Amino acid sequence: MARLFLLALSLVFASGAVAREKVDLLTSIKPLQLIAAAVQDGIDEPAVLLPPGASAHHYALRPSDVRQLQAADLFYWIGPDMEVFLKPLVAGRRGTSQQIQTLPGLTQRHFGEAHAPHDQHDHDDHDDEHDHDHAHRLGSLDTHLWLLPANALVIAEKMAGDLAALDPTNAQRYQANLAAFRQRLAALDQRLQARLARVGDQPFFVFHEAYDYFEAAYGLRHAGVFSAGGEAQPGARHVAQMRQRLQQAGPSCVFYEPPARPRLAATLTRGLPVQLAELDALGGGITADAQGYERLLETLGGTLAECLEGL
Helix, strand or coil, X not given: CHHHHHHHHHHHHHHHHHCCCCCCEEECCHHHHHHHHHHCCCCCCCEECCCCCCCCCCCCCCHHHHHHHHHCCEEEECCCCCCHXXXXXXXXXXXXXXXXXXXXCCCCEECCCCCCCCCEEEECCCCHHHCCCCCCCCCCEECCHHHCHHHHHHXXXXXXXXXXXXXXXXXXXXHHHHHHXXXXXXXXXXXXXXXXXXXXXCCEXXXXXXXXXXXXXXXXXXXXXXXXXXXXXXXXXXXXXXXXXXXXXXXXXXXXXCCCCCHHHHHHHCXXXXXXXXXXXXXXXXXXXXXXXXXXXXXXXXXXXHXXXXX
């Protein structure tokens, strides 16, 4: 009897060496959580560090956030080019951490490479302190990497491999979820290509240069970026210059980001044939489930198309 007990006990410890009851996966921002949710579908649910509406550039972590970060088995963040405040905390973690911006196989873009010299950026003269949020430096890495479906697949592949290493008993399920994600992305890409191809020549402006990956994938090109130091109201001359840009464009769309419409938007567009609409690159209101990432891109594409089709 004692021998059988010892044998059973050894089997328990042996299985424990290759299987985990739970893998705590944490991401810095919602889009990465949406990708992780596709990979973990039916197995577990990933968590996200930043709450809806928080800036990925300047968030102040609470003590509970720090504890959650330190406790996670896997942590995925874009990297110091976006979330500089996380750099010292990630360096002190014991669990696995992955900078997405360093993943091999990603398509990476740099600000100014696609639109210069034709694209024009209207930035307020005193906008320096908001440089990372609104007036991205020419030549710096565009860290909105998740808005390209091919990049999302690279990220998902890395997550699936990391999860399988910690939870080998579910390795086949992670790979099956990855394969299903790949198929859904291919179908989504076809839908977006078909719809957005019809509006590629329509003019639109943005308040945050966050969509270049998405634009390049689907033949779009913003006509300009309006930045004015967050909610700071620029001078009359500067507003007049920006309004002149809109007047020259004729019927157009101006897209802003949540959580609030910039006060400048009303001033710029008053009396002009301009439609205002919201684009959320972070997917703040999207449920983190297996299809969440597709809904993020579908919502972006649908909002762009709906506004541009109405011009």
